[in-house]
Amino acid sequence: MTVPTIVPAQSFSMKIDGIDVSARAGQTILEVAQENGIEIPMLCYVEGLSNWGGCRLCLVEVVGQKKLFPACSTAASEDAQVVTNSERLQRYRRTILELIFSERNHVCAVCVSNGHCELQAMAQKLGMTHIHVPYRFPSHDVDSSHDRFRLDQNRCILCTRCVRVCAEIEGAATKGVSGRGIESLIINDLKEAWGDSQTCTSCSKCVHVCPTGALVEKGTAAAEMAKRRQFLPYLTVMRENTP
Amino acid sequence: MSANRKPKVATVWLDGCSGCHMSFLDIDERLVALSSLIDIVYSPVVDPKDFPTDVDVTLVEGAVSSEEDLHKIQVIRQRTKILISLGDCAVTGNVPAMRNSYEPAELLARAYVENAQSPDSRQPPTRGLPALRPKAQPVHELVKVDLYLPGCPPPADAIHFVVAELLAGRTPDPSQLTRFGR
C-alpha cells in the first residue's frame, strides 16, 4: 500500500470583492470565495461532482477582463481582482433566475420541496418578487413509475446534478438528457419509465442532490421533502483518498 | 398620497382561494390602527358594489383567469394609482395556472361532465359562467403592476409592512419578508 504524499500546493494572494484572500494553485474562484465566507450564487454546482457551468449564476467579473467568468470552473489566478456582486452581475443573475422560473411550472405553494428548495431560496436571496419574462406554461409529465421516487419535469431546472451523481458517484448512468435546447429533458435510460429501468440501483442519490422538487421521494406531501446531501463530499473524499 | 384626505385602499379577489384576504385579516389588531389611516373603499370585506374611480392603492389577489377577470383588472388599473399583486396567484399564476396545459373546453368537461354528481346536469352551464381565457396569467402580464407581494399566502406581517410603508410615503421592498410558496 502506498501512502499518498501530501505536497503543499503553491499559494498566492488575490482580491475578491476588495478583500485580500489567499488561494492555492488549482483552486477555482468559487472554492477560494467559499473558504473566505464570500457567497457566490449557484445552482448547478455541487461539491463532489464534476463542473457543469450551465446555470451561469456564479458568473463573476475579473478586473481588466471584458468577459464574465463562471466562478465554479475558472481557476483562481495570482493578483486577480474578482468582483462577485456588482450591480450588473445582480441584474444578470436576476434575469437568468427569472428565465429558469419561466421555463417550467414551478408552483412553489403546492410543491413537496416548498421550503427546502434551492431555487425558491435563491429567488428570495436575490430579492426577486416577480418574473418579468413571460411564463411558458409548458405541459410536462410526471414519472411516478418508480417504487420509491418520482420525477416531476415541471420542477426541473436541467442542472444535471442527477445525471452527474448517477454517472460519477453511483456509477449507474441511468439518468441522462434527451433532446436539446428548450426541448431538453432529464430521462432514465433510453427515455423509459423510471420504474422499468434495469440500471437504476434505487440509491436515491439523484433525489438528494436535486435542488428542487423535480426528484423526490414518494409519499411526501407539500413542503415535506427535505433533501440530505451531506453524503456527497464525504463519498468523494473517501474515494480520492483511498489508494 | 395627499395629506388632507385618508388614502383610499381597495382589495380585489380574482382567481384565487381568498387565502391572501385571510392573511390580510390576520393583520389582526393592527387593522384597527390602519383603519384610522385609510379608507377601505372596495373589498370583499366591505359593502360597496362598484369600484370607485380614484383609488390610491389596490391589492389584487388571484390570477387573471376569465374574461371577467381581465375586464375587471383593466378597469381597476385605470382607476388605481398603485396596483399591488398580492400573493402567488396574482404574481405567478400559481395554482390557477396549473390548468394551463389543458384547453378550457377540456376543463369544463372535466368539471361539469366527468365529475358531475347529478345525472341531470351533464353539461357545462350555459349562463352565469364567465368565459375562461386560454390560460390563467399573472396580473402583470396583462396590466402594469407597481408592487409585488409574493407568498401563498403572503404573511400578514409582509402585507402590513407594505401598506404601512406606502402610507409613510416610501417604496417598500418586501422580498425579505416573503417568498414564492410559503
Place this chain on the structure above:
Amino acid sequence: MTPEELRHKAAEERTAQKRYKHCLNVCMAAGCMSSGADQVKEALTSVVRRYGMEEEVPVRAVGCMGLCSAGPLVSVEPKGVLYQEVKAEDASDIVTSVNDVPVKRIHCPTDTPFFTRQKKIVLENCGKVDPERLEDYIAADGYEALLKVLTEMKPAEVVQQVTISGLRGRGGAGFPTGLKWGTVSKAGTGQKYVICNADEGDPGAFMDRAVLESDPHRVLEGMAVAGYAVGADRGYIYIRAEYPLAIKRLRLAIRQATRAGLLGNQIFGTTFNFNIELRLGAGAFVCGEETALIASIEGRRGLPRPRPPFPANYGLFGRPTLINNVETLANIPTIIRNGGAWFASIGTEKSKGTKVFALAGRVQNTGLIEVPMGVTLREIIFDIGGGIPEGKKFKAVQTGGPSGGCIPEQHLDMPVDYESLMQVGSIMGSGGMIVMDETSNMVDVARFFMEFCMTESCGKCVPCRVGTYQMHELLDRIHRGQGTPTDLELLKELCDVVKNTSLCGLGQTSPNPVLSTLRYFEHEYQELIAAANQAHAATPAGEVTR
C-alpha cells in the same frame, strides 16, 4: 510514394492532359448535380462516343465552378468556353461545336465581373480537377507542399511561414492561424491531434461543402502539413452527415492518398506518420463549436464546455489538439508552395489573403466566389453578384450566419475584413452572405435567425436555452403585429443578458441578428408595435361589480 514518384506522376499526368485537343468539364458539385448535371454528363459522354471522339474530347467530372444559379455548368477547356443551364438535349450541339463558335443559346460569357473580379487560392482547382482522381490533384501541384515541408523544412519553420502569411481562422472568429499552430506545437510532447472542422451549418453557407466536393485532397494535404508542424500523427475530419457527396469524395480521397503513401506511415520515406479518419456529425449546429465538436468525436453528447482550458492544450481525449476550419486548411498548401510573404501581399493589413463567400439571396448571380480581403461589399453584391434582380432596391446584406448581422446600404463601401465587419455590428463568419431587397422585413429576418438559434441551442446553459426561446417568442409577437413597447424593452434586455452570460459562442452571438437589425432598422420594429397598439387602443372600459 517517393518524391521522385510524385514528380514523375505529375509530369505524366500533365502530358496526358495535353494530349487532348479539347476537354469537356462538367460541374458535379451538389448545386449542379441537383439540377441534373449527371444526366448532362451522361449525354455528353454518349454523344462523344457516338461521334467516335473519345480520343480527342474527353468528358470529365469536375467540382464547383462558382456560378451555381446558372447550373448545370459545362466548360470547354482549354478554350475556356462556359455553358450555363445545360440540358441533356444540348449535348450534341456542345460536342459538335468544340472546334467552332460556341453555342449561343447556352453560352455564358466569362468576361463579366463575376469571373474577372475574383481571385482564387482556395478554389484554384475547383471546377478544374476531377475531385475523384488523385492524379488530377497531383498534376495541379498537389502534395508538393507536403513534400516540401517533410523534406526541406523543420516544423517550426512551417509554423513560421503560416505566421508570416497572416492567415486567420476562416471558420468565423478570425484567430491568427500561426499563433494557434505555435501554441499546439509548443504544448508538450506525446500524442496530439489535428481536427478539420467541416461541420458547416450556417443557413445559406456552402463554402466548405464546395471545397470538399471539388478538391478534397487539398484539405487532406493541409491537414498533413498541419500535423507535421504541430507534431500530430492523427487527424479527424468532423463533417456533417448532411453532406453525403462531400463525405463520399473525402472517403475516396483518403483511400487514394493512403494507398499512394501520401497519408499513412513514413510518408515520402520520412519518419512522419499521418492518418486521417472521418467522423460524421448527427446534425447539431453546436457541434461546430470546438469543445462540443471534441465531445462529439469522443463519443459524448455534443455539448460545449467552459474554456479555458483551450483545445490547444487540452483537447481531444485530453491531448493538445489543433482545430482548423476547412477553408483555413485549404489555404495551407498554396501558402507553403508560394511562401507566407506571398500570401501576406494579398488582402488588407490585418486580414490577409482571400475569402470564399457563398453569395445567396436576392442577387442576380448566386454562387460561390473567392475575393481578396478588402474588396467592398458593393463590389461583391453589385459587380460580382450582378446586383438585385427585378429592379428591386437593395436593403441589407447578412453576413456571418446566425452569429452575424445585417449591414445596410450606408456601409456598402466598407472593405470586407474581420475588423470592419465587426465595427458595423456583424462578423466575417464562415462566409455566408445573404442579400436582401426592399421586400424583406427585418423583424422577420431577426426572427428567422433567432428560431435557428433556439432550435440549435444545446440546452446546457440557461441564458441560451431559455433566452433564445423567449427572444424568439417576443420577435414572433412583434412580427405578428401583437407586440408592445414593453416587449421591445424586454427583447433588448434579453439580448444583453444572453450575449454576456451564455456559455459558448453560439449563445453569446445569438442576439447579433437582433442587435444589428435594431441598430439599423429599429423603425421597422417600432412601426409594427405602433400599428399593434392602435389596433388595441379601442378597448372600452365599463363598470366593475362584484
